[in-house]
Amino acid sequence: MPAARPAHLCVLAACLSLASAATWAQTSPLTVTPEQRRVAEQVASAGVPLSELAPNAPEQHTVQPGDTLWDISKLFLKSPWRWPELWGMNRDQIRNPHLIYPGQVLMLVKVDGRARLQVAQGVGGASTGDTVKLRPQMRIAGLNANAITAIPLHLIQPFLTDAVVFDIDQLATAPRIVAAQEGHVILGKGDLAYARGDFGTASEFRVFRTTRPLVDPTTREVLGYEAPYVGTAEITRAAENRVTPDGKPEIVPATLRVTAVKQEVGIGDRLAPAPARNLERYVPHAPDAPLSGQIAAIYGEALNAGQNQIVALNRGKRDGVERGHVLALWRDGERVVDRTGGRPEAIKLPNERHGVLFVFEVYERVSYALIISVKEPVKAGDRFTQP
Incomplete structure (x- = not known):
């Protein structure tokens, strides 16, 4: 496909590799919540505003082995956990947002200030640079790889x-x-x-x-x-x-x-x-209602935590926490003395958001989260909110 493509021609998508509706039902291990479906339906009707796209959102992306829904969402959207919008843009074609495979060509189109999704399949292969034809209908394709996961599971598996x-x-x-x-x-x-x-x-x-x-x-x-x-x-x-x-x-x-x-x-x-584990149920999404709390402890013996480490949160099932919740980490603003005026005056600097948590295990009153990104060391007592 030529590098310079008119922005109104394409949108993001991925075709389902399914031979029948029955096959789809059997291969769908995840439950789509009513809120996620509502968001998808709403977005599907008109696409998303261009303001919600990532600044450098590409016009196309060929799904690679090792890609995750988080990775792809991050390419196209400012907030990678907002996968219902990513799914909803091609609601008619992607019936299940979790069945996206390596080799599929994902395209982005911008029309009248909105972005929508469309399926495109490479001709003669799916490598970057191939000629691409748009396929508005569902296609049954022989894809040799499994559906991509929501997040990099290797970051979570050692801690399960x-x-x-x-x-x-x-x-x-x-x-x-x-x-x-x-x-x-x-x-x-x-x-x-x-x-x-x-x-x-x-x-x-x-x-x-x-x-x-x-x-x-x-x-x-x-x-x-x-x-x-x-x-x-x-x-x-x-x-x-x-x-x-x-x-x-x-x-x-x-x-x-x-x-x-x-x-x-x-x-x-x-x-x-030893309990059975279902690794496929980790789907990033924001809480449906306001949620806030504190880091109860750093897992292990460390006093502080960084990226890819685990923290325990003082919120659990009883507070509405779910597996897959994405949360924002906050650092309390420092208390300092303003000496620039006529007399010294104590002030408190604003709280600063400095990281992202991903909840992967939930108990009644506590849950565990992976630190996906962070700017400063995390310690017990630090606060979190919905993103």
């Missing part, structure tokens, strides 16, 4: 087992490691451990150290109990209650094999069943 909060200190009564093979004090991957407790029907477990309370920076309320993750283990032999030949009861603990470690597993560590 690390960051765990219990509403009550339930680990106090959870199964516990009571001994190790050959008298070992610490265990590594592949070592055997022996544990007692109620294992239920689970066979795979996460191993945790003693919990620490998460406290609200303002109210001092205990929001939950954070459990430091140390590894995983699986049961290889169930516990037994035997009777010795002389008629005395004998307890034989369950045998577990350590399958992964973040740090050494030790006697006294507690076990909790």
